[in-house]
Amino acid sequence: MGELVDLSSIRKLITYPYYVEDISDFRIKKLRSLGIRGVYNYGSVVVNGFKVLGKGHASIVLLVSHELLGDVVVKVRRLDSKRSSLTNEGYIMSLVKYDVVPKVYYYDDDFIIMEYLDGILLSNYVKLCSDEELIKVFIKVFEAAYKLDLSLIDHLELSRPYKHVMILRDGNVKFLDFESARSSKTPCNLCRVFSSFVSMFKLKEVSHIRTLLKTYKSGKKELFKDIIDSILLSIK
Template sequence: MKLREALALAIGGDLAHLAEVARQLSSLGVRVEPGGDVVWGPTRLLGKGNNGVVVFCRSRHGDIYACKIRRGDAQRPHLLDEARYLQIANGVGVGPRLYAYTRDVLVMEYVEGTPVADWWRAAGAEERARFVADLLRQARALDLAGISHGELSRPGKHVLVARGGRAVILDFESARPGAQNVTQAANLLRALGLTPPLEALRRYAERRDDLAFNELLSSLLGQLKR
């Protein structure tokens, strides 16, 4: 099966939607390339969600990107809100860089990394400590920016670990106004085996100041030194 036919099955929708997606990809100067670890029917993708699929794309100049394409059966009418929240996140140094977008396509930085749950099992204490500090500081930056990712709690799905142990927060599809990212990230760390102190979490939720944040971070880093 040709790539175009396989991708059409992954995106779904009627012929009008497929034609519109093709037009938008062309207007952005990218074309879809094969590859990825997620098997979806007869093709492979970088990722698949309820509202979109993520695929390799290549520009006319040969640059590689990750492109999110809205599915034809998506409940969301467009990807414009996700683009707006990702731009805000980029503004505070969080998330893959967004280069261009339309209603149905986001052209983003391709991040090569490992799902956090897989990486955590093989990482040493110092590597884990650097990752925890990086993740929580990024979550804190989102809190200060006034947006809540919405799905940071699940290990492996929305956080990758890139080269050097850098945390990369992905997929702002469910983002909304708010400031619950540190709490969500703490729940992710709980799933990985750490024990975020409830009192410190409560103080941070109430005050969201540097003192409460540093208390929470110190407690978690202290657990990794034992």
């Protein structure tokens, strides 16, 4: 873990990509009022000379210390973001009924405060593991996608899951980055993850699985076990 520093140390970073003094002062004051007592100089990405957990088109992700919750993550909306608010993302995450997303503690237009996940992204995991280990992880991703479907949330970006799936130290998986996600009566996160799985393992005889998935998407979620059994048979 990196050094814990005062929020004033990121007064320019907090309004990335450019510094606006009054907005910076407002955001720092708001974070302090929410119980954030400091920020860690920690992460694999460096922005303005400061280490952060991540940087995307819409936000920067920081590891911070909360006076009651301990170490948590704060997602900060970039000033040049095309999104005017992070509220929808925080709200969608809070609707998930199962433990397959980070816990959300607070959200508003500028911030999402959520659980810190100690793990490795799927994009890095695939470089380190055997095909057998990867198949076992993908089964867990399928199960998590099924639970997301049961929550009636469509992530929309899981056909390219590698940067959106975190494998935790205990072996469980959680989904990240719900910027594009939405509520849906007929979500099929499972369909998208399966498409990625087919590409990775170059599977060819999968038309019967796609037929099952089509019926699954229409509302027959009880087909999940049959789909998993069929996937396992297709890779033997």
